[in-house]
Amino acid sequence: MEIIECEGLGVTYPGGVEALKNVDLTIEDGDFVIVVGLSGAGKSTLLRTINRLVEPTTGTIKVDGRVINNLDKKELKEYRSEVGMIFQNFNLVNRSSVLRNVLAGRLREVPTWRTLLGLFPEEDVEEALSCLERVGIKEKADSRADELSGGQQQRVGIARALAQEPKILLADEPVASLDPPTSHAVMQDLKRINEEDGITTLVNLHFIDLAQEYGEKIIGLREGELVYQGPASKVTEAKFEEIYGRSITADDQLTAGGEADV
Amino acid sequence: MSNSAAEEKPSRFMLVMGKIKGLLAIILVAIIYIWSARGVGFSLIEIIGELPSFFNLLWDMVPPNWAYSIRLINPLLETFQTAIAGTILGTLLAIPLILLCASNVNRNNPLYFASKGFMNLMRTIDPMLYAAILVAGVGLGAFAGMLALMFFSMAVNAKLTSESLEAIDDGPLEAIEACGGNKLEMIKYAVAPQILPTFASYTLYVFEINIRASTVLGLVGAGGIGVNLDTSLNLFRYPNAAMVILATFVVVVLIDHLSNVLREELV
Numbered sequence: 001m002e003i004i005e006c007e008g009l010g011v012t013y014p015g016g017v018e019a020l021k022n023v024d025l026t027i028e029d030g031d032f033v034i035v036v037g038l039s040g041a042g043k044s045t046l047l048r049t050i051n052r053l054v055e056p057t058t059g060t061i062k063v064d065g066r067v068i069n070n071l072d073k074k075e076l077k078e079y080r081s082e083v084g085m086i087f088q089n090f091n092l093v094n095r096s097s098v099l100r101n102v103l104a105g106r107l108r109e110v111p112t113w114r115t116l117l118g119l120f121p122e123e124d125v126e127e128a129l130s131c132l133e134r135v136g137i138k139e140k141a142d143s144r145a146d147e148l149s150g151g152q153q154q155r156v157g158i159a160r161a162l163a164q165e166p167k168i169l170l171a172d173e174p175v176a177s178l179d180p181p182t183s184h185a186v187m188q189d190l191k192r193i194n195e196e197d198g199i200t201t202l203v204n205l206h207f208i209d210l211a212q213e214y215g216e217k218i219i220g221l222r223e224g225e226l227v228y229q230g231p232a233s234k235v236t237e238a239k240f241e242e243i244y245g246r247s248i249t250a251d252d253q254l255t256a257g258g259e260a261d262v
Numbered sequence: 263m264s265n266s267a268a269e270e271k272p273s274r275f276m277l278v279m280g281k282i283k284g285l286l287a288i289i290l291v292a293i294i295y296i297w298s299a300r301g302v303g304f305s306l307i308e309i310i311g312e313l314p315s316f317f318n319l320l321w322d323m324v325p326p327n328w329a330y331s332i333r334l335i336n337p338l339l340e341t342f343q344t345a346i347a348g349t350i351l352g353t354l355l356a357i358p359l360i361l362l363c364a365s366n367v368n369r370n371n372p373l374y375f376a377s378k379g380f381m382n383l384m385r386t387i388d389p390m391l392y393a394a395i396l397v398a399g400v401g402l403g404a405f406a407g408m409l410a411l412m413f414f415s416m417a418v419n420a421k422l423t424s425e426s427l428e429a430i431d432d433g434p435l436e437a438i439e440a441c442g443g444n445k446l447e448m449i450k451y452a453v454a455p456q457i458l459p460t461f462a463s464y465t466l467y468v469f470e471i472n473i474r475a476s477t478v479l480g481l482v483g484a485g486g487i488g489v490n491l492d493t494s495l496n497l498f499r500y501p502n503a504a505m506v507i508l509a510t511f512v513v514v515v516l517i518d519h520l521s522n523v524l525r526e527e528l529v
Binding site: 090116 | 441444452459
């Protein structure tokens, strides 16, 4: 069953930059999809359009059979709570505790008067702690977010998204700020969660070796256009060169260029 | 004169022009200065001529009237109560204004520009001018002084904090939005943790300004120790005036220092 269907999706930013052009794509429920392309190809815009952080200019997006282009404010918040997002720069509040950062994922489940007073019900705190446990950093719950390493901070980001109990996970370059061993660990976490919970997951990456290692399906974007959609196993180096519009270099591979390979 | 020649190296003509510009700038500053000095009747001869009477005045102030200090305790307390109440009320009023004046929190453009305009308008007025206007409105006394400091604190705090707020990391704001959080939750979970230390520091800074301003509010009839200074000077009671100045100085320095220590703790 399709969970995400985009038809003729186009995004033009104020100022005239066309970030996405007439994209048609479908994603099956439970898929683990890697979105590849050069920076500026529209990967980030695609993810942000799916949770409406960016407004589509043309076309429709259907999620779970419902068109999400014209949700009203309340429906939009409700919808966003079903879509977890993981960011390149983690987007944690550095000065707040890890637990408090993860509790942000429960905001939609708890009445606003309670969240504003910081009075989360016991079961929501338990839920947040169990999300931290799933990414292996429960013991860090009371630490300040900026006391953690980059890999641990991204795990807090994943736990926050998990706390939303989402149907879809969107990860926007989740490993771009991390070293190679940590990158693999975070990708394995995402893959494990996808397999255990069946949450449909879209991950933006620009490293082709990571894309091939973890992706079941690959979406290739070039200059805002969809140029590939299909199983990862069928993506050859020639196909990557077509997506990138140039020959593949060492910079396109995480483990190339003599960096640590663990 | 061709363009290409000018680009290759500065010509002699350009060098001379540069020197003339420099000279013209100095002459212009000198003219503005002379115009201003004449306007205020500045005269070196007059300063030297008046020096003896100036020293006579200082001499009249020594020794200060120590006994008068007992009667300054209540006015001093009133002065600082004015500053404290003005700062607290102004700070509370500043909170909504700060959020309205930050483009990353308030994305409603007309409301943003209206709030910013209001804040800048309020900020152009000096606390003494507020006090003079308010004394006419609500009558003589510390209440007018407190209102004056309240308006002033609100505007200054809103200006300083909203500018810092616009420079915070927008990532966490986006994360709360992506979780489906509403505006208030975004403020509580992404904005407040980032801006609170800065806000507290600016509040103490505004408090320091208010403490100093509160000591002279009495000169326009808005209460506090300034009233005693005004009266002592008008009645030529220079030892009393000296005592007022000395007491004000000592207490202001103490509070300023305390506030500074607190502010350093915050950063």
